[in-house]
Amino acid sequence: MxxxxxxxxxxxxxxxxxxxxxxxxxxxxxxxxxIFLRYNRQSIITENKKDLNAAxxxxxxxxxxxxxxxxxxxxxxxxxxxxxxxxxxxxxxxxKSTKILDNGLIVNxxxxxxxxxxxxxxxxxxxxxxxxxxxxKAGNSIILKGGKEAIHSNIAIGKILHQALSNNKxxxxxxGIVSDTDRKHMAELLTLNELVDLIIPRGGEGLIKYVSENSxxxxxxxxxxxxxxxxxxxxxxxxxxxxxxxxxxxRPGVCNALETLLVHESILAQYAEQIAVALESRAVKIHAxxxxxxxxxxxxxxxxxxxxxxxxxxxxxxxxVDSFDAAIQHIQQFSSNHTEVIVTNNKSNADEFVKRISSSxxxxxxxxxxSDGGQLGLGAEIGISTSKLHAYGPMGAESLTTEKFVxxxxxQIRS
Numbered sequence: 108m109x110x111x112x113x114x115x116x117x118x119x120x121x122x123x124x125x126x127x128x129x130x131x132x133x134x135x136x137x138x139x140x141x142i143f144l145r146y147n148r149q150s151i152i153t154e155n156k157k158d159l160n161a162a163x164x165x166x167x168x169x170x171x172x173x174x175x176x177x178x179x180x181x182x183x184x185x186x187x188x189x190x191x192x193x194x195x196x197x198x199x200x201x202x203k204s205t206k207i208l209d210n211g212l213i214v215n216x217x218x219x220x221x222x223x224x225x226x227x228x229x230x231x232x233x234x235x236x237x238x239x240x241x242x243x244k245a246g247n248s249i250i251l252k253g254g255k256e257a258i259h260s261n262i263a264i265g266k267i268l269h270q271a272l273s274n275n276k277x278x279x280x281x282x283g284i285v286s287d288t289d290r291k292h293m294a295e296l297l298t299l300n301e302l303v304d305l306i307i308p309r310g311g312e313g314l315i316k317y318v319s320e321n322s323x324x325x326x327x328x329x330x331x332x333x334x335x336x337x338x339x340x341x342x343x344x345x346x347x348x349x350x351x352x353x354x355x356x357x358r359p360g361v362c363n364a365l366e367t368l369l370v371h372e373s374i375l376a377q378y379a380e381q382i383a384v385a386l387e388s389r390a391v392k393i394h395a396x397x398x399x400x401x402x403x404x405x406x407x408x409x410x411x412x413x414x415x416x417x418x419x420x421x422x423x424x425x426x427x428v429d430s431f432d433a434a435i436q437h438i439q440q441f442s443s444n445h446t447e448v449i450v451t452n453n454k455s456n457a458d459e460f461v462k463r464i465s466s467s468x469x470x471x472x473x474x475x476x477x478s479d480g481g482q483l484g485l486g487a488e489i490g491i492s493t494s495k496l497h498a499y500g501p502m503g504a505e506s507l508t509t510e511k512f513v514x515x516x517x518x519q520i521r522s
Contacts, residue, residue, distance in 0.1 A: 109287040111295045114250060115302040117280030118223045122248035125281045126220045130197040132275065137193035137240055139271035141186040144236065147267050148182045154263035155232065162256055170360030170419045174230040175257055185233050188487035189240045198505040199246045213515040218508040220246030222304035225296055226489065227252045227318055229310030232260035237487040238307075239268050239282045245507035248281045250303065252296060254310070255288035262286055297322040309490040312417070327498060329490035331417035332362030332445040334475045337434040337460070339451035340371040344378045346472065347450045348385045354448065354475040356389050360419045362491060363446055363478040367414055367424045369434045375399060375427050392422040399427040414441045431456050435463050442466055444493040446478040467493060467500035 128136075144151070155177040162172050203216040224247050226238045235251055242249035253261040265284035272279045285292055297306065300323040308318040309329040319326050336354060338347045354365035370382065379402035386393060387404060394409040395402070403425070413424045414437070428434045438447055448470040449460045457471045468478040468491070478501065480488025485503030492498045498506040 109285075109292070111285065111292045112299065112302075114280075114283040114285065115223065115225075115296070115299045117278075118248040118250050118283045119302045121278035121280035122220070122223050122246075124278050125243065125248055126199070126222075126246040128246065128277070132277075133197065133244055133246075134193045136271055136275040136277060137189050137244065139274055140236070140240060140268050141189040141193070143267045143270050144182060144186045144189070144264070147263075148179060151177060151182055151260065151263050151267070152179075154259040157259040158232075158257050165256075167256065168360075168420065171230055171256070173358070173360050175232065175260075177232060177260060181233060185236045188237055188481060191481070192240045192244050192487055192504060195244065195504060198244065198508050203510055210519050211517060212519055215513040215515070216510045217513050218505075219511050221507055221509055223248045223250065223302060224305045224307060224507065225250040225252065225303045225324070227293060227296075227306065227308045227310070227314065228490075229254040229314060230257060232257045232264060234309065234490075235261045235264045235284075236268065238489045239265075241487060241489050241502075241504045242507055243281060244504040247507055248283070250283040250285065250296065252285040252293055258286070258288055293318075294321065297324060300324045307490060325497075326494075327490075327492050327496075327502075328494045329362075330445070330493040331443050332364070332491070333366050333415065333417050333441060333443040334363060334446045334448070334478070335367045335369060335438050335442065336365050336448045336450070336475065337369040337428075337438070338371060338374050339431060339434075339449055339453060339456055340373050341452050342371075342374060342450045343452060344374070344381060347374070348381060350448065350450055350472070350474050351382070352385055352389065355386070355391060355423055356421065357476055359421050361476075362417070363475050364419070365423065365448070365475050366416065366418050367426070367437075367441065369426050369428050369437055370399070371431075371434070372398075372427050372429050375402065386423065390421055392420075393425055394423070395425040396427055399425050411441075417443070431459070435460070438464060438466075444495075445491060446470065446475045448473065448475050467491060 201218040206214045228234050268282050269279045306322050306324045306326045308315050312331050383403050393403045393406040394413040395406040400406050409424050444466045446468040447464050447466045480501040488501040491501050
């Protein structure tokens with residue numbers, strides 16, 4: 108019979124071993140994980156097919172099914188991401204700062220693992236491999252509680268990762284897979300503050316809210332991605348449309364996809380038709396403000412709820428603004444602190460946008476789709492934190508460590 112408490116106890120025990128592994132031991136094990144994922148890709152695809160069939164039977168949206176689907180290319184991406192993590196510098200044992208006090212004491216701040224991390228997430232089974240690899244690189248154990256829609260995929264990936272651990276004589280409790288989909292296990296997991304050091308929820312708004320309100324364990328939120336694009340007065344329209352289409356259409360079901368378009372009135376007056384064609388020709392449903400709705404065919408009138416929504420679909424909210432400040436004010440009102448983009452030729456406005464927008468990622472003349480750990484050089488990410496405490500933005504292995512003071516003396520005593 109499955110026991111979440113037992114899984115957490117195993118993770119706690121394994122964390123003592125993982126925290127003390129050498130960089131070489133971690134690199135070797137991670138490279139084995141990548142090798143075993145490639146070798147067993149067909150078995151992963153077979154199990155993933157079970158999840159896809161169930162998703163279609165249960166009427167999941169196309170965006171959710173896309174997030175769930177694994178194929179050769181995505182499994183290769185998983186393996187490559189693990190290899191990139193393996194080749195990164197060890198985030199554990201780094202001396203972050205050193206002070207020599209007047210009394211001769213040497214005070215170092217040194218990075219250490221967090222301990223046991225529990226990841227609660229939905230749909231995307233690649234998160235299983237990414238999160239496990241990142242936590243392992245940072246010397247942590249991890250408990251992985253995926254959604255029931257990906258249960259077969261997650262169990263298959265977990266078994267393969269266990270093979271790599273066993274192959275290197277590492278306690279398999281370092282990667283715990285919650286193999287029972289009963290929701291009661293999540294509720295119990297959130298109470299295990301003596302065994303688990305951090306909870307990271309990654310998924311829909313309801314999941315994040317439930318975990319945050321019910322956890323006895325510190326939580327880093329990976330909240331919804333209400334990502335904005337502001338096209339500034341005088342912006343290059345070709346560049347603007349490329350960034351708009353890439354951000355909205357390439358993968359609408361991911362958290363760094365655009366959800367709101369803000370357009371300066373001078374741009375809309377001159378280029379409304381090009382913007383409308385760019386969206387409507389790609390079947391994007393539009394919710395527009397009363398000042399812009401006439402520029403679009405079949406658009407619906409936008410409400411405040413529309414501007415606060417993460418669509419995760421071919422759907423976008425549009426607002427015409429009469430000034431740079433109006434765009435800033437809209438973002439400050441509706442931002443989820445994920446990613447915001449400005450397209451501009453005005454250096455002063457670009458600098459002001461970066462200064463005044465406090466979201467975890469701010470882009471100037473680049474697609475929101477780059478708001479991703481792999482794209483930003485982290486190898487992979489455990490998610491994009493929208494909580495400002497401990498970590499903010501895309502979280503790589505270094506974000507999964509904390510610091511301790513190491514004080515070196517020569518017999519000093521306090522007077």
